[in-house]
Amino acid sequence: MTWDETYPEEFFGPRSSTLLIKNLRGIVTGRLGEVVREVETVLIEGDRIVAIGGPADAEADVVIDAKGAVALPGLFDTHTHFSIGDFNPKQNTIGFIESYMHGGVTSMMSAGEVHFPGRPMDRFGVKAVAVAANRSFTNNRPGGVRIHGGSLMTGPYMEEEDYADLAKQGIWLMKVGFGGFNVPQDAVPHVRWAQAAGFVVMSHSGGASSVPGVAPITVDDLIAMRPDIAGHINGGTTSLPEADVERLVKESDAALQLVQAGNLSASLNIQRMAAEHGALDRVILGSDTPSGTGVMPLAIIKTIAELSSIGGVPATDVVAYATSNAARVLRREEGVLEEGRPADLVLVQQPVGGPADHPIKALNRGDITGIAGVIINGQIRALRSRNSPAPIREVEVQSHR
Structure with missing residues (x-):
């Protein structure tokens, strides 16, 4: 409403x-x-x-x-799969954004409009989807939620000048992992071009997604790409191996994203590693929904309860993952x-x-x-x-x- x-x-x-x-x-x-x-x-x-x-x-x-x-502070969901408006065709869901607001979420970040019906995978098509989604959520905020939509689904078809051109159109988010790179490290120059243009870059990580054609992205790929956010390292839905997560914590400065739709055991191990290496300020939370896992309006507050109660970290600190940590990564004043x-x-x-x-x-x-x-x-x-x-x-x- x-x-x-x-x-x-x-x-x-x-x-x-x-x-x-x-x-x-x-x-x-x-x-x-x-x-x-x-x-x-x-x-x-x-x-x-x-x-x-x-x-x-x-x-x-x-x-x-x-x-x-x-x-x-209002909670951030840093991994949400929008399409256009308050509708997601993956689960044939209408009204999910406002429902997440009733779960305490006041800001939601697109992890790529991957469920956009007939999603294009060409240079002009992906740019058009990003701009359309960005404009749509600028003009329409279901439940008043701050929607950061229009995440560019980059691919080998993009050219260096595209990133600066899109930045002029207000596009500042990019997702690596759904755009057709057969070799994930081929995305490295694209990540550099996007970051130079001011983009916040998230990479898929871990096992293959339920979306056809998405290859696994390993820790070697992540370290080479140096994204701003290592997406769902606890699994989306298959997590990175524990030794690889330790390398990611030690050898990169990427935000460590944990999602409700992933592996809880992996989340707890990642939280422990981050604490041991003084990296809890890099942990951020997302739902990774709507997706094959479903629609979860209480995903973020549920994750906070789990990481605190089972992981032994005070809830006030876990709240920070979904507030000030996320705000810093996304360069926002909220949180x-x-x-x-x-x-x-x-x-x-x-x-x-x-x-x-x-x-x-x-x-x-x-x-x-x-x-x-x-x-x-x-x-x-x-x-x-x-x-x-x-x-x-x-x-x-x-x-x-």
Whole structure:
């Protein structure tokens, strides 16, 4: 549903309004190494956070009583397979983007429009798909989610000047691994050309995809290509061998992407290796959906719960994988709760019926939190999630001045 269908302006205030969130139990900043910060208020003006921990009676057009919720930065899904609009033909799915927003995801990155019906694999066709998808998601944001679409599916048919030309059209994402390179390392010059033009480059890695014609990409290929993101190294769906992952951690500086659609055992081993080598700041999360694995609106928050509870890493740090780590790799301002940053927040409570008395404790023991509110660009996009477990307390929109 659109903003107007879900929360009419006459009730929640104009889109440029001030929004005060009070009675918080604390915030998670999204940065590695930081614990829950015990503050009770966040004040938003327009689309920016302007004060954290200020007075609870500050003037605001809209006031949310958080009822003891904890505020997290909005979550990034860095591996999503869009086509055009809120539809994916792989699973014949309509409305999945808004549904992921109900899972706390406020930013989604294209891993290539590989399920585009009749996807072209020629120089002009792939450029046209990237530009069309980019323009589509610029003009249409289902659920208010920040959609980073139009990821160029590069191939041997591309020429050096194409990358600079596409950058002028606003294209800044590229995917290696679905464009027809019979020898993956033939993509090396294309990666260099794209990065020189300002692209963030992701490479497929591990075993072959369910998409026909996609070859495995080994650690030698990844080290030679030097992508910005080594995609789904825990498997999409088949993971890299453990020894190869260790080489990737030691011999590259690529972001280490873990996806819900991959191998959980591999994810835990990769997290352990990254911790041992001081590389947790390189770990980012994605869903790798919709795909053959299906549609998973709670993919990111579920991954956070798993990596924390089984992997023994504090949930506040695992949240950073899906917030500040991802934002840094994608060169975005979102992902950290601090003054001056974009106002993308998720309000979470411990779930009804669970033993934890705090939402972060719930994640630490492997329980998905109850999502009680999602705010994107300073606008309320959802209150109680239709997908998460029920929060122990629901937030209230208390006043509109």
